Amino acid sequence: MKFPEPLIPGQLLRRYQRFLADVRLADGRTVTAHCPNTGSMKGCQPEGARVWLSQSDNPRRKLAYTWELVEVRRGVLACVNTARPNAQAREAVRSGRVPELAGYRECRSEVRYGDERSRIDLLLSGHDQHPDAWVEVKNVTLEETPGRGYFPDAVTRRGQKHLRELMAQVNKGGRAVLFFVVNHTGIEAVRPADHIDSRYGELLREAVAGGVEVLAYRAGLAAPDGEPSGQLSLTLPVPVVLED
CATH class of the missing domain: 3.40.1350.60 (Trna Endonuclease; Chain: A, domain 1)
Incomplete structure:
Protein backbone atom coordinates (compact mmCIF):
# COMPACT_ATOMS: atom_id res chain seq x y z
CA MET A 1 0.00 0.00 0.00
CA LYS A 2 1.45 3.34 -1.07
CA PHE A 3 0.64 7.00 -0.99
CA PRO A 4 -1.28 7.83 -4.18
CA GLU A 5 1.27 10.39 -5.44
CA PRO A 6 4.83 11.45 -4.56
CA LEU A 7 4.73 13.52 -1.40
CA ILE A 8 5.72 17.18 -1.31
CA PRO A 9 8.29 18.17 1.37
CA GLY A 10 8.04 21.29 3.46
CA GLN A 11 8.59 22.82 6.88
CA LEU A 12 5.85 23.08 9.50
CA LEU A 13 5.17 26.64 10.59
CA ARG A 14 2.12 26.03 12.77
CA ARG A 15 -1.00 23.92 13.26
CA TYR A 16 -4.14 25.77 14.28
CA GLN A 17 -7.93 25.42 14.50
CA ARG A 18 -7.28 21.65 14.65
CA PHE A 19 -7.70 21.11 10.91
CA LEU A 20 -5.26 23.65 9.43
CA ALA A 21 -1.47 23.75 9.13
CA ASP A 22 0.75 26.37 7.53
CA VAL A 23 3.71 24.83 5.70
CA ARG A 24 6.63 26.45 3.88
CA LEU A 25 7.49 24.57 0.69
CA ALA A 26 10.94 24.15 -0.80
CA ASP A 27 10.29 26.94 -3.33
CA GLY A 28 9.62 29.40 -0.51
CA ARG A 29 5.83 29.50 -0.83
CA THR A 30 3.68 29.15 2.28
CA VAL A 31 0.58 27.00 1.82
CA THR A 32 -2.26 26.06 4.15
CA ALA A 33 -2.79 22.30 4.30
CA HIS A 34 -5.68 20.27 5.67
CA CYS A 35 -4.74 18.50 8.89
CA PRO A 36 -6.85 15.29 8.93
CA ASN A 37 -6.41 14.59 12.62
CA THR A 38 -8.87 15.52 15.36
CA GLY A 39 -6.61 14.37 18.19
CA SER A 40 -4.08 16.25 20.25
CA MET A 41 -1.21 15.12 17.98
CA LYS A 42 1.00 15.27 21.04
CA GLY A 43 4.63 14.99 19.98
CA CYS A 44 3.75 15.16 16.28
CA GLN A 45 3.69 18.89 15.59
CA PRO A 46 7.06 20.37 16.57
CA GLU A 47 7.44 23.84 15.08
CA GLY A 48 9.93 23.84 12.22
CA ALA A 49 9.73 20.08 11.69
CA ARG A 50 10.06 18.55 8.26
CA VAL A 51 6.67 17.50 6.92
CA TRP A 52 5.32 15.96 3.75
CA LEU A 53 2.05 16.78 2.01
CA SER A 54 -0.11 15.09 -0.58
CA GLN A 55 -1.78 17.20 -3.26
CA SER A 56 -5.25 16.83 -4.78
CA ASP A 57 -6.37 18.19 -8.14
CA ASN A 58 -10.05 18.06 -7.10
CA PRO A 59 -11.40 21.56 -7.88
CA ARG A 60 -14.11 21.20 -5.24
CA ARG A 61 -11.61 21.05 -2.41
CA LYS A 62 -10.96 24.24 -0.49
CA LEU A 63 -7.42 23.10 0.34
CA ALA A 64 -5.36 21.28 -2.26
CA TYR A 65 -2.79 19.99 0.22
CA THR A 66 -3.14 17.38 2.99
CA TRP A 67 -0.60 16.90 5.76
CA GLU A 68 0.54 13.26 5.72
CA LEU A 69 3.92 12.80 7.46
CA VAL A 70 6.10 14.57 10.01
CA GLU A 71 9.67 13.98 11.14
CA VAL A 72 9.23 13.85 14.91
CA ARG A 73 12.96 13.48 15.53
CA ARG A 74 15.90 12.90 13.24
CA GLY A 75 15.15 10.00 10.90
CA VAL A 76 11.89 9.07 12.68
CA LEU A 77 8.61 9.62 10.83
CA ALA A 78 4.97 9.56 11.88
CA CYS A 79 1.84 9.56 9.74
CA VAL A 80 -0.67 12.08 11.11
CA ASN A 81 -3.47 11.40 8.62
CA THR A 82 -6.03 9.43 10.64
CA ALA A 83 -7.94 8.60 7.46
CA ARG A 84 -5.18 6.09 6.64
Whole structure:
Protein backbone atom coordinates (compact mmCIF):
# COMPACT_ATOMS: atom_id res chain seq x y z
CA MET A 1 0.00 0.00 0.00
CA LYS A 2 1.45 3.34 -1.07
CA PHE A 3 0.64 7.00 -0.99
CA PRO A 4 -1.28 7.83 -4.18
CA GLU A 5 1.27 10.39 -5.44
CA PRO A 6 4.83 11.45 -4.56
CA LEU A 7 4.73 13.52 -1.40
CA ILE A 8 5.72 17.18 -1.31
CA PRO A 9 8.29 18.17 1.37
CA GLY A 10 8.04 21.29 3.46
CA GLN A 11 8.59 22.82 6.88
CA LEU A 12 5.85 23.08 9.50
CA LEU A 13 5.17 26.64 10.59
CA ARG A 14 2.12 26.03 12.77
CA ARG A 15 -1.00 23.92 13.26
CA TYR A 16 -4.14 25.77 14.28
CA GLN A 17 -7.93 25.42 14.50
CA ARG A 18 -7.28 21.65 14.65
CA PHE A 19 -7.70 21.11 10.91
CA LEU A 20 -5.26 23.65 9.43
CA ALA A 21 -1.47 23.75 9.13
CA ASP A 22 0.75 26.37 7.53
CA VAL A 23 3.71 24.83 5.70
CA ARG A 24 6.63 26.45 3.88
CA LEU A 25 7.49 24.57 0.69
CA ALA A 26 10.94 24.15 -0.80
CA ASP A 27 10.29 26.94 -3.33
CA GLY A 28 9.62 29.40 -0.51
CA ARG A 29 5.83 29.50 -0.83
CA THR A 30 3.68 29.15 2.28
CA VAL A 31 0.58 27.00 1.82
CA THR A 32 -2.26 26.06 4.15
CA ALA A 33 -2.79 22.30 4.30
CA HIS A 34 -5.68 20.27 5.67
CA CYS A 35 -4.74 18.50 8.89
CA PRO A 36 -6.85 15.29 8.93
CA ASN A 37 -6.41 14.59 12.62
CA THR A 38 -8.87 15.52 15.36
CA GLY A 39 -6.61 14.37 18.19
CA SER A 40 -4.08 16.25 20.25
CA MET A 41 -1.21 15.12 17.98
CA LYS A 42 1.00 15.27 21.04
CA GLY A 43 4.63 14.99 19.98
CA CYS A 44 3.75 15.16 16.28
CA GLN A 45 3.69 18.89 15.59
CA PRO A 46 7.06 20.37 16.57
CA GLU A 47 7.44 23.84 15.08
CA GLY A 48 9.93 23.84 12.22
CA ALA A 49 9.73 20.08 11.69
CA ARG A 50 10.06 18.55 8.26
CA VAL A 51 6.67 17.50 6.92
CA TRP A 52 5.32 15.96 3.75
CA LEU A 53 2.05 16.78 2.01
CA SER A 54 -0.11 15.09 -0.58
CA GLN A 55 -1.78 17.20 -3.26
CA SER A 56 -5.25 16.83 -4.78
CA ASP A 57 -6.37 18.19 -8.14
CA ASN A 58 -10.05 18.06 -7.10
CA PRO A 59 -11.40 21.56 -7.88
CA ARG A 60 -14.11 21.20 -5.24
CA ARG A 61 -11.61 21.05 -2.41
CA LYS A 62 -10.96 24.24 -0.49
CA LEU A 63 -7.42 23.10 0.34
CA ALA A 64 -5.36 21.28 -2.26
CA TYR A 65 -2.79 19.99 0.22
CA THR A 66 -3.14 17.38 2.99
CA TRP A 67 -0.60 16.90 5.76
CA GLU A 68 0.54 13.26 5.72
CA LEU A 69 3.92 12.80 7.46
CA VAL A 70 6.10 14.57 10.01
CA GLU A 71 9.67 13.98 11.14
CA VAL A 72 9.23 13.85 14.91
CA ARG A 73 12.96 13.48 15.53
CA ARG A 74 15.90 12.90 13.24
CA GLY A 75 15.15 10.00 10.90
CA VAL A 76 11.89 9.07 12.68
CA LEU A 77 8.61 9.62 10.83
CA ALA A 78 4.97 9.56 11.88
CA CYS A 79 1.84 9.56 9.74
CA VAL A 80 -0.67 12.08 11.11
CA ASN A 81 -3.47 11.40 8.62
CA THR A 82 -6.03 9.43 10.64
CA ALA A 83 -7.94 8.60 7.46
CA ARG A 84 -5.18 6.09 6.64
CA PRO A 85 -5.18 3.44 9.44
CA ASN A 86 -8.42 1.65 8.53
CA ALA A 87 -7.24 1.17 4.96
CA GLN A 88 -3.81 0.08 6.20
CA ALA A 89 -5.33 -2.56 8.47
CA ARG A 90 -7.76 -3.77 5.80
CA GLU A 91 -4.98 -4.12 3.22
CA ALA A 92 -2.72 -5.96 5.69
CA VAL A 93 -5.46 -8.43 6.60
CA ARG A 94 -6.49 -9.07 3.00
CA SER A 95 -2.90 -9.57 1.86
CA GLY A 96 -2.23 -12.15 4.60
CA ARG A 97 0.36 -10.12 6.51
CA VAL A 98 -1.57 -10.51 9.78
CA PRO A 99 -1.45 -14.24 10.51
CA GLU A 100 -3.65 -13.83 13.59
CA LEU A 101 -6.49 -12.77 11.27
CA ALA A 102 -5.81 -15.07 8.32
CA GLY A 103 -8.45 -17.34 6.81
CA TYR A 104 -11.42 -14.99 6.61
CA ARG A 105 -13.02 -14.82 3.20
CA GLU A 106 -14.92 -11.55 3.61
CA CYS A 107 -13.98 -8.15 5.03
CA ARG A 108 -16.56 -5.38 5.45
CA SER A 109 -16.11 -1.87 6.82
CA GLU A 110 -18.21 0.47 8.95
CA VAL A 111 -20.82 -2.13 9.96
CA ARG A 112 -23.29 -1.01 12.63
CA TYR A 113 -23.22 -3.03 15.85
CA GLY A 114 -23.57 -2.91 19.60
CA ASP A 115 -25.89 -1.49 22.21
CA GLU A 116 -24.06 1.86 22.10
CA ARG A 117 -24.72 2.28 18.37
CA SER A 118 -21.16 1.97 17.12
CA ARG A 119 -19.69 1.17 13.72
CA ILE A 120 -16.98 -1.47 13.61
CA ASP A 121 -13.95 -0.63 11.47
CA LEU A 122 -13.57 -4.15 10.03
CA LEU A 123 -15.92 -7.12 10.22
CA LEU A 124 -14.25 -10.35 9.11
CA SER A 125 -16.42 -13.33 8.25
CA GLY A 126 -16.38 -16.64 6.42
CA HIS A 127 -13.70 -18.45 8.42
CA ASP A 128 -13.94 -22.24 8.54
CA GLN A 129 -12.82 -22.50 12.18
CA HIS A 130 -13.39 -19.13 13.86
CA PRO A 131 -16.47 -16.95 14.42
CA ASP A 132 -16.79 -13.55 12.82
CA ALA A 133 -14.11 -11.12 14.02
CA TRP A 134 -15.04 -7.59 15.04
CA VAL A 135 -11.91 -5.48 14.57
CA GLU A 136 -11.56 -1.97 16.00
CA VAL A 137 -8.61 -0.01 14.53
CA LYS A 138 -6.67 2.64 16.46
CA ASN A 139 -3.84 4.89 15.26
CA VAL A 140 -0.73 5.14 17.47
CA THR A 141 1.68 8.08 17.04
CA LEU A 142 2.50 9.15 20.61
CA GLU A 143 6.07 8.39 21.68
CA GLU A 144 7.11 10.01 24.96
CA THR A 145 10.41 8.21 25.43
CA PRO A 146 12.34 6.53 22.59
CA GLY A 147 10.70 3.26 21.59
CA ARG A 148 7.67 3.58 23.90
CA GLY A 149 4.36 4.19 22.16
CA TYR A 150 1.18 5.14 23.96
CA PHE A 151 -2.54 5.20 23.23
CA PRO A 152 -4.56 7.36 23.50
CA ASP A 153 -2.92 10.79 23.18
CA ALA A 154 -5.97 12.47 24.78
CA VAL A 155 -8.95 11.37 26.86
CA THR A 156 -11.18 9.35 24.55
CA ARG A 157 -14.78 8.65 25.56
CA ARG A 158 -15.29 7.18 22.10
CA GLY A 159 -12.39 4.77 22.60
CA GLN A 160 -13.79 3.71 25.96
CA LYS A 161 -17.13 3.01 24.30
CA HIS A 162 -15.43 0.86 21.67
CA LEU A 163 -13.79 -1.28 24.34
CA ARG A 164 -17.16 -1.87 25.99
CA GLU A 165 -18.65 -2.84 22.63
CA LEU A 166 -15.80 -5.30 21.95
CA MET A 167 -16.26 -6.91 25.36
CA ALA A 168 -19.98 -7.29 24.64
CA GLN A 169 -19.20 -9.12 21.38
CA VAL A 170 -17.00 -11.60 23.23
CA ASN A 171 -19.78 -12.16 25.78
CA LYS A 172 -22.10 -13.01 22.88
CA GLY A 173 -19.69 -15.69 21.65
CA GLY A 174 -17.99 -13.62 18.96
CA ARG A 175 -14.37 -12.72 18.37
CA ALA A 176 -13.25 -9.16 19.11
CA VAL A 177 -9.91 -7.58 18.23
CA LEU A 178 -8.34 -4.22 19.05
CA PHE A 179 -5.86 -3.48 16.26
CA PHE A 180 -3.23 -0.81 16.88
CA VAL A 181 -1.83 0.64 13.65
CA VAL A 182 1.55 2.06 14.68
CA ASN A 183 2.21 4.94 12.31
CA HIS A 184 5.49 5.96 13.94
CA THR A 185 8.78 4.39 12.95
CA GLY A 186 10.39 4.89 16.37
CA ILE A 187 7.80 2.97 18.37
CA GLU A 188 8.86 -0.53 19.39
CA ALA A 189 6.02 -1.39 21.79
CA VAL A 190 2.57 0.00 22.58
CA ARG A 191 1.28 0.74 26.08
CA PRO A 192 -1.96 2.17 27.46
CA ALA A 193 -1.51 5.87 28.27
CA ASP A 194 -2.69 5.62 31.86
CA HIS A 195 -1.25 9.07 32.62
CA ILE A 196 -3.52 10.59 29.96
CA ASP A 197 -6.70 8.48 30.19
CA SER A 198 -6.63 6.17 33.20
CA ARG A 199 -10.15 4.90 32.52
CA TYR A 200 -9.14 3.74 29.04
CA GLY A 201 -6.23 1.82 30.53
CA GLU A 202 -8.53 0.15 33.06
CA LEU A 203 -11.02 -0.85 30.36
CA LEU A 204 -8.27 -2.14 28.07
CA ARG A 205 -6.96 -4.48 30.75
CA GLU A 206 -10.49 -5.57 31.59
CA ALA A 207 -11.17 -6.24 27.92
CA VAL A 208 -8.05 -8.35 27.48
CA ALA A 209 -8.86 -10.33 30.64
CA GLY A 210 -12.33 -10.91 29.20
CA GLY A 211 -11.10 -12.30 25.88
CA VAL A 212 -10.62 -9.31 23.61
CA GLU A 213 -7.49 -9.81 21.50
CA VAL A 214 -5.00 -6.98 21.03
CA LEU A 215 -2.65 -6.68 18.05
CA ALA A 216 -0.17 -4.01 16.98
CA TYR A 217 1.59 -3.67 13.62
CA ARG A 218 3.96 -0.90 12.50
CA ALA A 219 3.99 0.79 9.11
CA GLY A 220 7.12 1.02 6.98
CA LEU A 221 7.00 4.78 6.54
CA ALA A 222 10.72 5.51 6.34
CA ALA A 223 13.50 4.29 4.08
CA PRO A 224 16.90 3.38 5.62
CA ASP A 225 18.11 6.96 5.13
CA GLY A 226 15.16 8.32 7.12
CA GLU A 227 13.40 9.77 4.10
CA PRO A 228 9.79 8.75 3.35
CA SER A 229 9.56 5.35 1.71
CA GLY A 230 6.15 6.07 0.21
CA GLN A 231 4.93 2.88 1.86
CA LEU A 232 1.94 2.78 4.18
CA SER A 233 1.96 -1.01 4.46
CA LEU A 234 2.03 -2.61 7.89
CA THR A 235 5.24 -4.61 7.93
CA LEU A 236 6.26 -5.34 11.52
CA PRO A 237 4.33 -6.74 14.52
CA VAL A 238 5.15 -4.98 17.78
CA PRO A 239 4.20 -6.06 21.33
CA VAL A 240 1.44 -4.53 23.41
CA VAL A 241 2.64 -4.13 26.99
CA LEU A 242 -0.13 -3.86 29.58
CA GLU A 243 2.06 -4.01 32.70
CA ASP A 244 5.65 -2.80 32.99
